[in-house]
Amino acid sequence: MRAALYVRVSTEEQNLEGYSIEAQKNRCMSFIESQGDWYLSKVYADPGHSAKNLDRPAVQELMEGAKNKEFDVLVVYRLDRLVRSVLDLHNLLELFDKHNVKFKSVTEVFDTTTAMGRFFITLVGAMSEWERSNLSERVSFGMEQMTREGKWKGGHVGYGHMHIDGHMAINEDEARIVRMMYDWYLTGMSDRKIAKELRKRGIMTRGGAQWSESHVRYTLSNPKNKGDLRYGIEKEKSKQFVVEDIYPQIIDVDTFDKAMSIRESRRTFHGRQATSDHYFSGILTCSRCGRSMVGHMAKVNGKRLKNYVCLGRRHFECDMPSISERIIEHNFLQELRRGIESESINQIEEPAQDNADEIKALKRDLNKIKDRRKKWQYAWANEIMSDTEFQDRMQEEQELENDIQNQLNDLDEAQPHVVDEAVLEMMSDAVENWGNLESTEKKQLMQIAFDKIIVDKVETKKVLDRANIIEIVFK
Ligand SMILES: [Zn+2]
Numbered sequence: 001m002r003a004a005l006y007v008r009v010s011t012e013e014q015n016l017e018g019y020s021i022e023a024q025k026n027r028c029m030s031f032i033e034s035q036g037d038w039y040l041s042k043v044y045a046d047p048g049h050s051a052k053n054l055d056r057p058a059v060q061e062l063m064e065g066a067k068n069k070e071f072d073v074l075v076v077y078r079l080d081r082l083v084r085s086v087l088d089l090h091n092l093l094e095l096f097d098k099h100n101v102k103f104k105s106v107t108e109v110f111d112t113t114t115a116m117g118r119f120f121i122t123l124v125g126a127m128s129e130w131e132r133s134n135l136s137e138r139v140s141f142g143m144e145q146m147t148r149e150g151k152w153k154g155g156h157v158g159y160g161h162m163h164i165d166g167h168m169a170i171n172e173d174e175a176r177i178v179r180m181m182y183d184w185y186l187t188g189m190s191d192r193k194i195a196k197e198l199r200k201r202g203i204m205t206r207g208g209a210q211w212s213e214s215h216v217r218y219t220l221s222n223p224k225n226k227g228d229l230r231y232g233i234e235k236e237k238s239k240q241f242v243v244e245d246i247y248p249q250i251i252d253v254d255t256f257d258k259a260m261s262i263r264e265s266r267r268t269f270h271g272r273q274a275t276s277d278h279y280f281s282g283i284l285t286c287s288r289c290g291r292s293m294v295g296h297m298a299k300v301n302g303k304r305l306k307n308y309v310c311l312g313r314r315h316f317e318c319d320m321p322s323i324s325e326r327i328i329e330h331n332f333l334q335e336l337r338r339g340i341e342s343e344s345i346n347q348i349e350e351p352a353q354d355n356a357d358e359i360k361a362l363k364r365d366l367n368k369i370k371d372r373r374k375k376w377q378y379a380w381a382n383e384i385m386s387d388t389e390f391q392d393r394m395q396e397e398q399e400l401e402n403d404i405q406n407q408l409n410d411l412d413e414a415q416p417h418v419v420d421e422a423v424l425e426m427m428s429d430a431v432e433n434w435g436n437l438e439s440t441e442k443k444q445l446m447q448i449a450f451d452k453i454i455v456d457k458v459e460t461k462k463v464l465d466r467a468n469i470i471e472i473v474f475k
Contacts, residue, residue, distance in 0.1 A: 001035070001037060001038045001039075001072040001073050001102075002038075002039065002041035002070075002071045002072045002073070003032045003035075003038045003039065003040055003041060003071060003072070003073050003074075003075050004040075004041055004042040004043070004044060004062065004065065004070070004071035004073070004074050004075070005024075005025065005028045005029075005032075005040065005042070005043045005044065005074075005075050005076070006044045006045075006046075006058065006059070006062055006074060006075070006076050006081065006082055007021050007024040007025055007028070007043065007044070007045045007046070007076075007077065007081060008021075008024075008045070008046040008047070008049055008051065008056070008058070008081045008082070009021050009024070009047055009048070010048065010049065010050045010051075011048050020383060020387060021045055021047055022386055022387055023077075023387045024077040024081065025043065026387065026388075027077050027106055027107075028075045028076070028077055028106055031075060031104075031106045032075060038073070041070065041071045042065065042070065042071060044058035044059070044061055044062045044065075045058055046058040046059065050084075051080065051081070051082065051083055051084040051088075052084060052085075053085070053088065054083075054088050054091070054092070059082075062074065063092075063095060066095055066096055066099050066101045067095070067099055069099060069100075069101075071101065072100075072101060072102060073101065073102040073103065073104055074096065074101060074102070074103050074104070075104050075105075075106060076103075076104075076105050076106065077105070077106050077107060078105060078106070078107050079105045158219070158222055158224055159171075159174050159178065159205065159206055159219050160174045160175045160177075160178040160219075160224075160225060160250045161174075161175075161224065161247055161248075161250075168247050168248060169248060170248045170250060174206065175250045177198075177203060178219065178225060178250050178251070179250060179251055181194055181198075181216065181219065181220060182220065182225075182251050182255055182256075182259055184197065185220055185259050185262070186255070186258060186259060186262070186444070187438075187440045187441070187444070188440035188441075188443050188444050190213075190266075191213045191214075191216040191217045191220070192213045192216075194211075194216045194220075195210075195211040195212055195213050195215065195216045198211040198216070199211055220259055220263075221260065221263065223256065224247045225247075225249070225250045225251050225256055226249055226250075226251060226252065226253045226255075226256035226257075227247045227248065227249040227253075228247070258448070261448060262444065262447055262448065265282065265447045265448070266282070266447070277295075277306065277439060277443070278295030278306055278308070278325065278443075279325065279329065279439070279442050279443045279446050280293075280295070280308065280325065280328060280332075280446060280453060281294060281295045281308075282447065283446060283447070283450050283451070283452060283453050284308050284328065284453050284455055285452050285453065285454045285455065286310040286311075286312065286318060286320050286454075286455070287320075287454045287455060287456040287468075287470045288310070288312075288318055288319065288320045288456065289310060289312040289317060289318040289320070291310055291311040291312045291318065292310075292311050293308040293309060293310050293311070293320070293323070293455070294308065294309060294311060295307075295308055295325075296308065296309050296322065298322070298324075305324055305325075305326075306324065306325035306326075307322045307323060307324045307325060308322060308323050308324075308325065308328065309322045310322075320456075320457060321457050321459070323455065323457050323467050327466065327467045328453075328455060328467045330467075331466060331467040331468070331469050332453060332467070332469055332472075333431055333434055334469075335469040335472065336427065336431050336472065337428075337431050339472065340427055340428045340431065355411045358411060359408065359411055362404050362407055362408050362411075363408075365400075365404050366401065366404055366405075369397050369400055369401050369404075372393075372397060373394065373397055376390055376393045376394060376397075377390075427449065430445055449474060450472065450473065450474060451473040451474060452471070452472075452473035453469065453471070453472050453473070454469075454470040454471040454472075454473075455467050455468065455469055455470060456468040456470055
């Protein structure tokens with residue numbers, strides 16, 4: 001059988017895997033070869049055309065070809081390459097039928113070369129459904145591409161950004177406020193307090209509304225502030241992806257990540273509790289029952305004192321007495337100081353790390369692979385590189401990466417596990433300067449560095465009771 005191919009790619013689809021003219025050709029060719037007595041007689045190609053109607057050069061040509069019986073079967077990779085409307089499909093099938101030309105889609109069941117396949121024509125009614133879903137997919141493909149090019153048409157441009165001539169830019173007036181909000185957040189203010197502060201200052205949202213807690217949360221959690229775009233349908237996580245470096249940055253990546261890690265720790269533990277003034281809220285854990293110990297304010301001799309009460313106390317399920325923050329703070333710092341000292345000694349005693357350089361070099365190689373991948377992707381997306389070449393390159397990079405990763409793992413195993421030196425330095429800095437820290441700074445440090453502090457209370461009958469720090473878990 002003489003088989004003709006029809007291939008088409010629209011400008012929006014050129015970046016998508018499997019959509020390039022060459023990819024379609026390859027797949028159709030392997031299909032034809034697999035049929036035994038089929039052979040290729042002609043390729044009809046419409047690059048850069050949409051399928052909104054049949055008014056495409058190659059479609060017109062293939063209709064002539066069918067009339068002149070120049071081929072016996074028309075093969076497409078996917079039906080939507082040929083038509084997008086049921087009516088167009090119907091007209092084409094009628095024409096093919098009249099001239100005894102068959103029709104086959106490589107990836108779908110639509111196949112008029114068999115009796116069963118002919119039944120498909122009666123299914124045309126159901127096709128309108130397919131048409132609709134394909135249309136919405138297409139819209140999202142087009143949007144994706146524009147996003148990748150740093151352009152944005154339609155959709156919502158978030159606070160702090162605007163578009164000029166179809167390109168993203170920073171809206172300086174708004175960006176200033178976004179940066180201020182991050183500053184506040186990093187010094188321990190909650191979303192609610194930030195919203196309140198903005199309202200107090202008469203600062204409005206872009207829509208002219210009062211800032212709310214959720215609006216602040218949404219704004220601060222949006223990765224576009226550090227330049228990345230989260231794209232995709234909220235409900236369908238599998239279709240979501242992040243495109244890096246799309247927006248001009250309002251804040252640096254570090255600030256964003258720090259804010260997100262604070263948010264995470266507040267969320268994981270006790271919601272609003274953690275934004276209170278208690279340094280250890282969300283972290284302090286009762287050694288007797290394993291429950292969290294939550295912050296309370298107690299009045300002693302007219303003075304307001306911060307202390308912590310085990311959640312088990314509420315149900316009389318734990319006999320842990322409440323512990324004042326002052327005691328915990330004191331014993332905790334002691335314990336930490338001791339830990340830092342012994343850790344520093346450990347490090348000095350360790351033989352010099354000969355493989356540190358080697359690890360660095362390997363990590364550099366990993367980064368190079370990352371860069372090269374971006375280049376290949378760019379070349380492929382712009383059709384400078386063919387699908388096969390692209391796959392070969394990516395395969396090579398993958399093998400290289402695996403190899404380096406294995407080497408890294410081997411080196412890692414050979415190395416004793418020590419607390420990162422920079423962390424150690426930061427901790428000892430913090431401990432030494434603890435007295436000079438603002439209480440929001442203390443709190444922030446605790447939330448960022450520690451996962452859990454397991455504590456017991458020892459009643460000494462002296463002036464001060466003692467908190468026994470059983471275990472400190474770093475994040
Ligand atoms: Zn308890």
